[in-house]
Amino acid sequence: MKFNIGDLPVLFPYPRIYPEQYDYMCDLKKTLDAGGHCVLEMPSGTGKTVSLLSLIVAYQQYYPEHRKLIYCSRTMSEIEKALAELKALMKYRADQLGYVEEFRGMGLTSRKNLCLHPSVKREKSGAVVDARCRSLTAGFVKEKKDRGEDVNNLDLLEPHNLIPNGVWTLDGIMKYGEEHKQCPYFTSRRMMTFCNVIIYSYHYLLDPKIAERVSKELSNDCIVVFDEAHNIDNVCIESLSTDITEESLRRATRGAQNLETKISDMKDSDADKLRAEYDSLVAGLRGAQEDRDEDAFMANPALPDDLLKEAIPGNIRRAEHFVAFLKRFIEYLKTRMKVRQVISETPPSFLAHLREYTHIEKKPLRFCAERLTSLVRTLELTNIEDYQPLQEVATFATLVATYEKGFLLILEPYETETAEVPNPVLHFTCLDAAIAMKPVFDRFSTVIITSGTISPLEMYPKMLNFETVVQESYPMTLARRSFLPMIVTRGSDQVAISSGFQVRNEPSVVRNYGNLLTEFSKLTPDGMVVFFPSYLYMESIISMWQGMGILDEVWKYKLILVETPDAQETSLALETYRTACCNGRGAILLCVARGKVSEGIDFDHQYGRTVLCIGVPFQYTESRILKARLEFLRETYRIKENDFLSFDAMRHAAQCLGRVLRGKDDYGIMVLADKRFLRKRTQLPKWINEAILDAEVDLSTDMAVGTAKKFLRTMAQPFPSLDQDGVSTWRIEDLEAHKEKMENESIRQLRAEMEGIENGGGKEVVQNGNGKEEAQHMGDDAFDDAEAEAEMMKLDH
Amino acid sequence: MSRLKSQSTALTDDPLNDICPVCKSNRYLNPTLQFLINPECYHKMCSTCVDRIFTSGPASCPVVGCGKTLRKKGFHKAFFADLKIERECDIRKRVGAVFNRREDEFESLSSWNDYLEMVEGLIFDLVEGTMKEKAKAEETLRAHRAANAKEIEDNKRAGLEAKDVELQREREEKEAVRQRRLAILREQEEDKLDVEKERREMLERLARGDGDANAITKHAQKVILKKSSARRNLAESNFADTANGSAPSNLSIRGLKKKVAPKAELAYDPFGGLDLKPARYTLQSSYENEWLDNAKNNTLHMAGGYSMNEYYSRTMFEAFSGLGIFIGDQVVEKSLPAAPATIGTVGAAEAAGGRLRQEMNTDDVF
């Protein structure tokens, strides 16, 4: 389908479009035109990715700037989905236009997924694959070794023409690599500069250690999209936080000792190399590869820009001095780890103490990571994985010396409050999500943050410290009510249910939850998913249910499967669950609102007809890191503890709810079972909140069961997709009609405003005009009443 | 050292840490075993041995092959588990007391870096060098100390001052955090009272029964909401003010500025180098002007000490003053307030430490 938004012709690869997709694209275009950032919330299952891609591709092909698209997603499967969509879109465009455009789209993922090397690719851990590949491909190795079994022969090709135009899915590029004997990983990495669309994981932009290497060559007018971004603040924080344990320190010491022997070896055999390194450090030169492209260099969050240009401090210039320096620092950390009480301190106070005892100044500490990299390069070390812990310590040193604010050191000697055997961990934790995000916002003029559940919208700009030009949440237009969200606050015996600490283990509450589960397992066809706030709670409640005989009851209707922290077990459970849903036995999956299942796995159609959220999924509030973060948020961004906690809980709840509804032809029941949800209802995404009728907010179990039964009965009625036309899906005619209507509307508005100016309060009357009247106004357009009403619903909000 | 006081008495995994090399008593038998070292030779022994051997006066080290004469006074607990590092740090302390130049004393960064490297090399010789290197390094150290005694003193003082300033800043930050927290508590208290009051009023109105019950409840809710949001806005603006006001003047020295080497001191100048000579005109000894002639030639005028030159210079000054001055340039840029993130971080530290916090009842907050 082809239509225009403003002057921009958009090719949309489907014959029908959802109204919210159209609105979404309009807002995207507005953002791109204005050149700013935006936050958009689009209901899940309404084709967010395809709308995004088709608009942006149209945009980049139509305007002469050809702005690049960097599309970041969270998981591999999402990246692959996006690539497939992009491929279909480009094919459609070629068919429609009659020629194939100059276009290259590519995904990038870790070496582990893209490696072709016969032995390297068999390694299990990603870090090992990286390290082994590096030891095969490092510059000095290449110089020395003739290419043997390594399949990497990239240097034989032009760097801008490693791979022909087109969209390359991960599989596609693997195949191409195999055929042409060239490494898929390096192909996509080097071709990034020559791509129109790049699809990769968040980390390639947010993690300073990776971003510097991977993303620095991207130009500043790129359009950056963070999809599924409801968790982006946590990704930011994780990318800048490190944990140090006694074990990692021990291994770091070993690494330092290795370095020492390597240095003395080299002094005997090849002293010139060391001297050359030393000379270049004296001259303040960075390694050649680093300053290859000065302007496009991304401000590395680990080091401020002005510092990057400075020379390495004199007291760590010599290799042996530097190693002694590292050893001293590690010894210091070891000593600190011996303390048997919880300590939390800010970086400045840590540095002051450090200086007092080890005479380590802040500045050389800052250069630690960089100096180590240079040394490793000079020493031509190949077994880099051995130096991983040392690298971690060095990164920690750099971060702690660079950031005074927004970071905190927390030393926890014991794993739990009651533990006897100490297992100290030094958390260096980032409190401020904006720090990792800042370089991205500074560098790229347009950053789009979008997800199915990203409410309340204003929280994100506040937390990540940026300004938006557009901030929108779209309702879901439906031809019939295809999902039923309910809030259940009490059991059939009218006792309030809640997962609050005071009542969570009371038998009456547990029994009521159990009854709720039994009732819904009776009435739900096929699959049902249940979310608990935490593993701990899930375990305790399951064992109580077992004692009450509830599970036996449920067992009659459904198979019961449980998510565990173990990924393999969980995937097995999922598989069984799927089979049971397909063959009619039906199953219940018990899982945790913050676990893997709640984030990445879809339960569409028969896989999930009911989702039951037992309790509000609050975070574990006794965690010191969380406490610190709350305090910081309150002081710095004026976000109250309770606001944040409840926001965080609700975004997870919304994620869980969104799992069952993955498209407009899908249907499902969403049950929020906790009395506290009543108050938090407004924090749900707009599309869910709007679908909760006032009569369905304060239900008891039996009332909820009644409503659900009625709902399922309507869902059982045949529903020809034709009925959706013009309401929840638009053909091109509907779209044209809508556009015309919008135009008329805006003219009317203008006119009304003029009148309003003429005769005072007239304006308000027009705007609040009642729906029926307007529907009649529209009567002579090609609209049926239902659509007009749907439209009115939107206007009302 | 105070934070390390509570060092564990638990067994460490390194057996060497658990047995006294002198008397061979171990931690299994004596859980309070504590090791001491003497910076003369860094041989470690348990506190009982130290008491036993050195209480009656200086004695030689009991470790085989050492024999250095030690005094009880010199013994202390080692900070590092690795005694080599302990020794290195002691040496650093000694050298650092002599080579204590600061970066701003150097003309350029590279010379500062060279200096740092030189010192580092010296320390390295002292720590790991051969006998000869050590002796040479010691000699350099002594010579430098003798030659630069005064500067060393100055720098030491400067260092102490900087430390004081730092401490002061830390204290101020802590205090700011405390104040902020108190303010927030008060605010919450007020909030609660207000809501309470509003609710009571609503109930009263309902009881009186004037008007539609629904409307009253709705209205009351709206009022409460509006009030709290208004208060929040107010608080936010207040917050911005206090952030400006209470922020300590920006003392965090980035330490990157390069300064010129100190100039020879000039004679005292009360105007601080301000030049009063007119730049835009030259004052002449006399100006031709007929209406001045009268005054010039009239002795009656001059008799009282009236000076034409004074008059000239004043008039000229007035005529030219203000030229070449643009207001835009003169407005001093308002310095930005220190980001309150500092305070947030300090506060966060306390929150995480669990001190100073009221019980956080977060699960059932509403």
Ligand code: SF4
């Ligand atoms: S260059 Fe490519 S194929 Fe070779 S080891 Fe590295 S990732 Fe694997």
Ligand SMILES: [Zn+2]
């Ligand atoms: Zn002893």
Ligand SMILES: [Zn+2]
């Ligand atoms: Zn001795």
